[in-house]
Amino acid sequence: MTDPASALLAANRRRRRIRRWIAIGSIPLVIAGLVLVAKLLSMYAFAHQSISAYVTGDYAGSEAAAHGQSWWNVFEPYKAPFNSGTALAGADRLPEARADLEDALTLAKGLEVCDVRINLAIVVERMGDAEQAGGDAAKAAELYGEALEITVDTPKECDSEQAQQQSSDPSRDMGDTLDDLEDRLQKKQQQGQQQPEQGQGGDGQTEQQPDQGKLDDIEDKLGQGQQDREDQLGGGGSGDDEGAGSGTDKPW
Known part of the structure; x- marks a missing residue:
């Protein structure tokens, strides 16, 4: 045992x-x-x-x-x-800011794209402002068009309470910011197109103008995006156009 x-x-x-x-x-x-x-x-x-x-x-x-x-x-x-x-x-x-924000946009998912698109559009708008101040109206108009396209391609879900809660800047109303961006960029584009052609150089060449087909496509997207936001808000809008057409927002 x-x-x-x-x-x-x-x-x-x-x-x-x-x-x-x-x-x-x-x-x-x-x-x-x-x-x-x-x-x-x-x-x-x-x-x-x-x-x-x-x-x-x-x-x-x-x-x-x-x-x-x-x-x-x-x-x-x-x-x-x-x-x-x-x-x-x-x-x-x-330019460096734009590159980083474009990288962020490729990595963002869902409502994360809202903040990225807003800041990216503001940066591209500011690049247009710099070109406008430097006298290159054609390049400025091209950049304003790119910024406008970034804005109107922002998902309509970004104008929601859930998106606002996830915003990097809770004090910034996303719907109002997008509306202001669209209004401002459209006016800047229109002002640039109304200016006398200043692209004639000493060699008689004219600076390239923004592609009209692309502008028309942006306009279509703009109208659809505005309608989507108005439908989501019950037909309402920001109701405040003061200051539109000049200046830029500060991103964060």
């Missing part, structure tokens, strides 16, 4: 051995959990730092913090280029 004491000792050894292997096997899971928690905390920290720096006018700091969000960001991959592009826009580095 087996000695009860020996059997008990053997059983205890087996239990200790099992517990030891369980502990060893759980180490990778514990490490992965700690890494995940650290990553989540760092994402929130970088996001808060990026926004805070932007608000205080530290655009370089905001951009640097935004780049900190890019590593292994499987939850909101669009946020890093979105925040970086917005910071670059604040620093008037508009």
Whole structure:
């Protein structure tokens, strides 16, 4: 017969051995959990730092913090280029800002595209303003057309309460912002087209004008987008056209 004491000792050894292997096997899971928690905390920290720096006018700091969000960001991959592009826009580095925001647009899903499209349209509009100030009315009109197309292609769901709750700037009404953008960009385009042709250079060449077919397509989209928003709002609108046609919004 087996000695009860020996059997008990053997059983205890087996239990200790099992517990030891369980502990060893759980180490990778514990490490992965700690890494995940650290990553989540760092994402929130970088996001808060990026926004805070932007608000205080530290655009370089905001951009640097935004780049900190890019590593292994499987939850909101669009946020890093979105925040970086917005910071670059604040620093008037508009071509770089546009590139980052376009990257963000390819990564954004669902209602995430709302903020990205609004800021991207504002950046392209500001690029048009810069060309207009530099005397290149044709290039300015082309950029205004691109900004208008970005705006009218914004999903109608962006003018909803759910989209507003997810906005990066809760104080900015998305519906009003989109309406103001459309009105302003249309007026800027019209003003550019009404100007006398200034594209004649010393070689007698005329600067390229915006493609009329593309402008007509934008107009069609514009009308449909405006109708969708009015239907969603019960036929209402922003009701405030003051200041439309001049200036730009500040993105965030």
